[in-house]
Amino acid sequence: MRYELYYWSGIQGRGEFVRLALEEADADYVDVCREDDGEAVMMALLDSDTVARPPFAPPFLKAGKQLVGQTANILQFLGPRHGLAPADEPGRLWTHQLQLTIADLVSEVHDSHHPLASSMYYEEQRREAKKRAADLVAQRLPKFLGYFERVLVRNSRPPKFIVGRKLTYVDLSLFQVISGLRYAYPNAMSRLEKKYSELVGLHDRVQEGPRIAAYLASARRVPHSEQGIFRHYKELDP
Amino acid sequence: MRYELYYWSGIQGRGEFVRLALEEADADYVDVCREDDGEAVMMALLDSDTVARPPFAPPFLKAGKQLVGQTANILQFLGPRHGLAPADEPGRLWTHQLQLTIADLVSEVHDSHHPLASSMYYEEQRREAKKRAADLVAQRLPKFLGYFERVLVRNSRPPKFIVGRKLTYVDLSLFQVISGLRYAYPNAMSRLEKKYSELVGLHDRVQEGPRIAAYLASARRVPHSEQGIFRHYKELDP
Numbered sequence: 001m002r003y004e005l006y007y008w009s010g011i012q013g014r015g016e017f018v019r020l021a022l023e024e025a026d027a028d029y030v031d032v033c034r035e036d037d038g039e040a041v042m043m044a045l046l047d048s049d050t051v052a053r054p055p056f057a058p059p060f061l062k063a064g065k066q067l068v069g070q071t072a073n074i075l076q077f078l079g080p081r082h083g084l085a086p087a088d089e090p091g092r093l094w095t096h097q098l099q100l101t102i103a104d105l106v107s108e109v110h111d112s113h114h115p116l117a118s119s120m121y122y123e124e125q126r127r128e129a130k131k132r133a134a135d136l137v138a139q140r141l142p143k144f145l146g147y148f149e150r151v152l153v154r155n156s157r158p159p160k161f162i163v164g165r166k167l168t169y170v171d172l173s174l175f176q177v178i179s180g181l182r183y184a185y186p187n188a189m190s191r192l193e194k195k196y197s198e199l200v201g202l203h204d205r206v207q208e209g210p211r212i213a214a215y216l217a218s219a220r221r222v223p224h225s226e227q228g229i230f231r232h233y234k235e236l237d238p
Numbered sequence: 239m240r241y242e243l244y245y246w247s248g249i250q251g252r253g254e255f256v257r258l259a260l261e262e263a264d265a266d267y268v269d270v271c272r273e274d275d276g277e278a279v280m281m282a283l284l285d286s287d288t289v290a291r292p293p294f295a296p297p298f299l300k301a302g303k304q305l306v307g308q309t310a311n312i313l314q315f316l317g318p319r320h321g322l323a324p325a326d327e328p329g330r331l332w333t334h335q336l337q338l339t340i341a342d343l344v345s346e347v348h349d350s351h352h353p354l355a356s357s358m359y360y361e362e363q364r365r366e367a368k369k370r371a372a373d374l375v376a377q378r379l380p381k382f383l384g385y386f387e388r389v390l391v392r393n394s395r396p397p398k399f400i401v402g403r404k405l406t407y408v409d410l411s412l413f414q415v416i417s418g419l420r421y422a423y424p425n426a427m428s429r430l431e432k433k434y435s436e437l438v439g440l441h442d443r444v445q446e447g448p449r450i451a452a453y454l455a456s457a458r459r460v461p462h463s464e465q466g467i468f469r470h471y472k473e474l475d476p
Contacts, residue, residue, distance in 0.1 A: 049392075052392060052393075053332045053335075053389075054385075054388070054389065054392075055335070056339045056342075056382075056385050066328055066331075068331055068335065069335050069339075070334075070335045070338040070339065072338065073331060073334055073335045073338055076331070076334075077331055090304050093304075093306055093311060093314070093315055094291045096308075096311055096314075097291075097293070097306065097307050097308045097311045100308040100310065100311055100338075101294045101307075101308065104294075104345075107342075107345060111349065111353075115349075115353045115354060115366065115370070116353060116366060116369045116370050116373065117369070117370060117373035117377070119373060119377050120373070128353065128354060128366050131354045131355070132353070132354050132355060135354065135355035135357060135358070139355070139357050144294075147292075147294050150292070151291075151292065154287075154290060154292075155290075
């Protein structure tokens with residue numbers, strides 16, 4: 001079966017966490033918005049009055065007749081089908097729990113450049129963004145990254161993954177978090193990273209995996225930019 | 239088996255979504271932080287070096303030897319065990335997808351009084367909170383509440399629930415959202431509610447259910463306050 005991924009074509013954004021899982025799984029999928037009129041198709045689906053279980057927002061995945069929305073929920077759907085999550089229920093719940101904690105971090109990173117409103121331009125909230133970004137770097141990133149580092153250390157012997165002995169979608173998402181934070185906050189990360197060697201090591205192992213390496217080298221991987229979640233603004237990263 | 243719920247005792251907060259499910263399920267549970275030294279027990283668990291799968295933050299649930307964290311994940315764990323979620327996988331994923339959308343709304347409501355940093359007092363970010371709260375009321379609440387109203391209308395005949403024909407944990411959470419928004423933004427809600435009659439009807443049906451009604455009348459239901467997620471500040475609700 002060919003999956004249909006619905007997400008904005010020009011950015012990594014939240015869709016990238018799903019793309020990484022589909023790529024690692026070598027799944028047959030189409031990134032709908034990169035096709036002709038793809039975004040029109042997505043908007044029509046979002047606005048349709050007849051979809052029984054409508055998604056609130058992109059990303060969402062079409063699998064046969066099933067529509068699955070919410071990034072972490074899509075990963076929870078794909079994980080067991082493609083060997084990217086444990087088979088047992090406690091293992092699946094734990095994997096998903098880690099993904100939901102990543103989702104919380106991702107929302108906080110987004111709000112570091114849009115603390116007042118997503119509907120306003122960054123330039124209209126730069127002053128407030130400086131304060132929120134300072135708190136993100138001083139308080140929140142150490143709390144989140146320190147947590148994932150602890151879980152990694154506690155999990156297993158080398159080669160280390162965050163759940164059990166095999167790569168899961170959470171490892172892929174942690175790669176994306178480190179990649180995004182390095183782009184958005186290079187100065188802060190150069191200081192912080194020293195404390196999170198296991199996390200950095202995981203990032204490197206994921207990046208060097210054959211399928212992910214091929215994906216990152218392809219045109220399918222759009223670059224980081226100031227349209228997505230991980231945005232670089234010099235004044236936010238002194 | 240007796241569940242142990244770990245969450246701050248003095249507030250509804252995110253733990254309330256779990257309490258409502260445990261109460262509706264008539265589950266055997268202890269709200270640990272309301273016992274003597276309960277919060278010390280919770281903090282020891284959070285700080286422990288030996289917990290293999292440590293939660294990032296409260297709420298979390300102990301079920302036998304299993305620790306389950308992240309509000310929506312706890313509900314996903316409890317749902318099928320207590321008839322508060324569909325048994326089929328597509329139904330469970332859809333129910334969870336709705337819960338994750340509620341979690342997004344809850345985070346935005348929290349940030350409406352803490353747009354700059356959770357680590358700062360409200361009084362230090364009142365000016366910014368006025369802007370974020372204005373956007374919440376003008377843009378975000380209509381988007382979220384309009385979505386849930388559409389899903390309700392699309393789902394079924396009376397008596398309406400949001401998934402299928404039976405009450406799920408999402409119905410309980412939507413009750414809590416309406417209850418909290420009425421407390422935090424009474425003026426805004428008195429205007430907005432008129433557009434969401436199905437959602438208001440669902441709130442009322444949940445509130446009148448025998449187990450939830452008994453819970454709400456008991457001392458176990460702590461009142462809304464300015465310590466939780468749904469906070470009332472006059473200046474944010476002109």
